[in-house]
Amino acid sequence: MKQEFNITIFSENHIGLLNRITIIFTRRKINIESLTVSASALKGISKFTIVVNETQDRVMKVVSQLEKVVDVMKAFYHTNDEMIFQEIALYKVPTEALYNTDKIEKMVRNAGARILEITREYTVIEKTGHKEETQALFEQLNEFHVMQFIRSGRIAITRDPIERLSEFLKERDAMFDALD
Amino acid sequence: MATKRITGSQAVILSLLEEGVDTIFGYPGGAIMPIYDALYDFDKHVTHILTRHEQGAVHAAEGYAKVTGKAGVCFATSGPGATNLITGIADAQIDSIPLVCITGQVASPLLGTDAFQESDVVGISMPVTKWNYQVTSAEEIPDAIAKAFYIAQSGRPGPVLLDIAKDAQFQELDFEYKKCTKIRSYIPEFPVDPFKVKEAADLINAAKKPLLLFGQGVIIANAEDELKAFIEKTGIPAAWTLLGLSALPTDHPLNVGMLGMHGNYGPNIKTNEADLIIAVGMRFDDRVTGKVSTYAKNAKIIHLEVDPAEINKIVKADVPVLGNARNSLAMLMENVQQNKHDAWVQEFRDCDKIEYEKVIQKDIFPEKQGLTMGEAVRIASEKTNHEAILVTDVGQQQMIASRYFKFKHSKSNVTSGGLGTMGYGIPAAVGAQLGAKDRKVVTFVGDGGFQMTLQELGTIVQNKLPVKIILLNNNFLGMVRQWQQLFFEKRYSFTELTNPDFIMIANGFGMPAHKVTKREELEAGIQKMMEHDGPYLLEVVVEKEDNVFPMVPAGASVSDIILEA
Numbered sequence A: 001m002k003q004e005f006n007i008t009i010f011s012e013n014h015i016g017l018l019n020r021i022t023i024i025f026t027r028r029k030i031n032i033e034s035l036t037v038s039a040s041a042l043k044g045i046s047k048f049t050i051v052v053n054e055t056q057d058r059v060m061k062v063v064s065q066l067e068k069v070v071d072v073m074k075a076f077y078h079t080n081d082e083m084i085f086q087e088i089a090l091y092k093v094p095t096e097a098l099y100n101t102d103k104i105e106k107m108v109r110n111a112g113a114r115i116l117e118i119t120r121e122y123t124v125i126e127k128t129g130h131k132e133e134t135q136a137l138f139e140q141l142n143e144f145h146v147m148q149f150i151r152s153g154r155i156a157i158t159r160d161p162i163e164r165l166s167e168f169l170k171e172r173d174a175m176f177d178a179l180d
Numbered sequence B: 001m002a003t004k005r006i007t008g009s010q011a012v013i014l015s016l017l018e019e020g021v022d023t024i025f026g027y028p029g030g031a032i033m034p035i036y037d038a039l040y041d042f043d044k045h046v047t048h049i050l051t052r053h054e055q056g057a058v059h060a061a062e063g064y065a066k067v068t069g070k071a072g073v074c075f076a077t078s079g080p081g082a083t084n085l086i087t088g089i090a091d092a093q094i095d096s097i098p099l100v101c102i103t104g105q106v107a108s109p110l111l112g113t114d115a116f117q118e119s120d121v122v123g124i125s126m127p128v129t130k131w132n133y134q135v136t137s138a139e140e141i142p143d144a145i146a147k148a149f150y151i152a153q154s155g156r157p158g159p160v161l162l163d164i165a166k167d168a169q170f171q172e173l174d175f176e177y178k179k180c181t182k183i184r185s186y187i188p189e190f191p192v193d194p195f196k197v198k199e200a201a202d203l204i205n206a207a208k209k210p211l212l213l214f215g216q217g218v219i220i221a222n223a224e225d226e227l228k229a230f231i232e233k234t235g236i237p238a239a240w241t242l243l244g245l246s247a248l249p250t251d252h253p254l255n256v257g258m259l260g261m262h263g264n265y266g267p268n269i270k271t272n273e274a275d276l277i278i279a280v281g282m283r284f285d286d287r288v289t290g291k292v293s294t295y296a297k298n299a300k301i302i303h304l305e306v307d308p309a310e311i312n313k314i315v316k317a318d319v320p321v322l323g324n325a326r327n328s329l330a331m332l333m334e335n336v337q338q339n340k341h342d343a344w345v346q347e348f349r350d351c352d353k354i355e356y357e358k359v360i361q362k363d364i365f366p367e368k369q370g371l372t373m374g375e376a377v378r379i380a381s382e383k384t385n386h387e388a389i390l391v392t393d394v395g396q397q398q399m400i401a402s403r404y405f406k407f408k409h410s411k412s413n414v415t416s417g418g419l420g421t422m423g424y425g426i427p428a429a430v431g432a433q434l435g436a437k438d439r440k441v442v443t444f445v446g447d448g449g450f451q452m453t454l455q456e457l458g459t460i461v462q463n464k465l466p467v468k469i470i471l472l473n474n475n476f477l478g479m480v481r482q483w484q485q486l487f488f489e490k491r492y493s494f495t496e497l498t499n500p501d502f503i504m505i506a507n508g509f510g511m512p513a514h515k516v517t518k519r520e521e522l523e524a525g526i527q528k529m530m531e532h533d534g535p536y537l538l539e540v541v542v543e544k545e546d547n548v549f550p551m552v553p554a555g556a557s558v559s560d561i562i563l564e565a
Helices: A017-027 A056-068 A096-100 A103-111 A131-144 A164-179 B008-018 B030-042 B054-068 B086-094 B121-128 B138-153 B166-170 B194-206 B216-220 B224-234 B265-271 B325-335 B342-364 B373-383 B396-404 B425-435 B447-462 B478-487 B502-508 B519-531
Strands: A003-012 A032-039 A045-054 A072-079 A083-094 A114-118 A122-129 A148-151 A155-158 B004-007 B023-026 B047-050 B072-076 B099-105 B131-135 B159-165 B172-175 B210-214 B238-240 B255-258 B276-280 B300-305 B319-322 B389-392 B441-446 B468-473 B513-516 B536-541
Touching (some): A003 A155, A017 A045, A017 A056, A017 B121, A045 A056, A056 A072, A072 A155, A072 A164, A083 A096, A103 A122, A122 A131, A131 A148, B004 B008, B008 B030, B008 B138, B008 B166, B008 B172, B023 B054, B030 B099, B030 B166, B047 B425, B047 B447, B054 B072, B054 B086, B054 B099, B054 B425, B054 B447, B086 B099, B086 B121, B086 B159, B099 B121, B099 B166, B121 B131, B131 B138, B138 B159, B138 B166, B138 B172, B194 B319, B210 B224, B210 B265, B216 B224, B216 B325, B255 B265, B265 B342, B276 B325, B300 B325, B319 B325, B342 B373, B373 B396, B373 B441, B373 B468, B373 B519, B389 B396, B389 B425, B396 B468, B396 B478, B425 B441, B425 B447, B447 B468, B468 B519, B502 B513, B513 B519, B519 B536
Parallel strands (some): B023 B047, B023 B072, B099 B159, B131 B159, B210 B238, B210 B276, B238 B255, B276 B300, B300 B319, B389 B441, B441 B468, B468 B536, B513 B536
Antiparallel strands (some): A003 A045, A003 A072, A083 A122, A083 A155, A114 A122, B004 B172
């Protein structure tokens, strides 16, 4: 059964590595629903969060293939239940709409969103949350014709009390020491 | 080590020498000319083989790697030179062959400008390399080459590509070479887990009908002695995959032959009767498993494998044992009991008898008028005392040669397994001969594959390589024709060839050649070829519509192997 999985990859920050990672999905005709890359807490190590809608078996195999990439240190996969995740969305609406009614103010208040900037012409609103939540606010605001809308890729953190990357790095260092 | 000021191009050559490279296969061109210029001063230290096409260079490098176990090295220029390497790189990737491919690239300021002979070689080769990297400054060269060799040759080997911009080849650097022994993001092989070994040994000790399947992992890990000792202690019959050929002597009493679509009858049907499969350094390729859902259903599976991604990829392992085959077999050896499985082994021999009567006898001792591929293979193997290196192209001759050629020594089989690259044979023979100068190299090609890379006859002659080529000519793309006959109602769609005069072609390249059309000429023809000092082509005109049997039809279970149409 297909479901959403969050694939987390820790890798070197090298040119071309993004391509080397995405072709593993392309080759198996797996669509990437969302992808976020940035520096991780470890110096020089990048962290990818990739969301796919797939069966667990296929995801396991993809993770094995990802770990084969020389510049990939470690990859994990988790279901949505096993992670806390967020996306961020920005909405640009005409400022005029705020003058005419208090609806937007209520929407922002109810959604736990916030206003980042107000000019004469436009107002920029920010909301973090799950896709359904940011999408719901978009539908509401669109009554006033949202001029621009953007949603980020997902970022996620595991609920696991054990930090599996730290455990892995310890094991790896022991293995390297044993080989020396 | 003291540093010295040299150019990037000189650094390329010195780095290769530091890695012990003695042979380079290549083809020069604009963007790699500085490296070729540096190479000119080192002709006493390293042999460069000028092939006639870059595809020839990369297949030759594969052949060299297969017989030596060391990385094959090839050079090509940017653009078309580099793209012509891709087929061979893909072949090496799927067959785990260590290659270091060095391509020239346009000068770094021109990258992305559609400059003359610019192509995105790093991008193009990415899906088919274990690792690749673009060098744009001379300082990067020694470390990049050290890393390239380490990655290509460690763990599960594979091809790597370095794309070196022309300006980096001209620049100067302070040269110092340090071999790479560790990359923090890369674990080439895992230490063998003693608990898994114990679990595996318990299954082996309890098994009634165990069958060991071994592949190229045994050869890569130099685990031939460990494999032999293990099967002799446990009495377990062992079958090889196409790439596992030669890891055990053909005539070993526990060698029960080849797995797969055109493998032997016994190991295929007995796979589905075995209660334990011990897979060593093999990856359950679809040509081996047939229909996976019915594969080895009565057996527990132990999988000894260096690459974690192969575990549970196709067949679920009850006991996976990660690590290189040499270490895991040695540890397993200490935990298994001395045993015999004589009745079980006899079942394989009974199958051999059936296969011999229905297939083999007609193939290798035919009584019909036309010549068969099988008899040519049998005689060639006999005339070389089963001590030659076998190189094959792809197709019917490949399967027939793999079935009937016999081996006494490991690293003696050079073939394109996973990718099935027609045109592989002749250039791979170039590399095999250079990698094993004192051994006889016997190459089988069909009339189809031969015409894909026959220009490499020029390379063979120019370098006086005593390669023996047996061209099995049936005037057809034989394997495709066989499938058309069996599965496409004999609709022979574009498989018949109007061939040139191959003898004249060989002679045109300066290679002696002879054509055999009758049985009474065959043995003498092969004898004469083997005795000839130098390269030789023997064309054997075989039956046009002979088929390769046994056969596991595509999508069928291995136990549904057919012995005749």
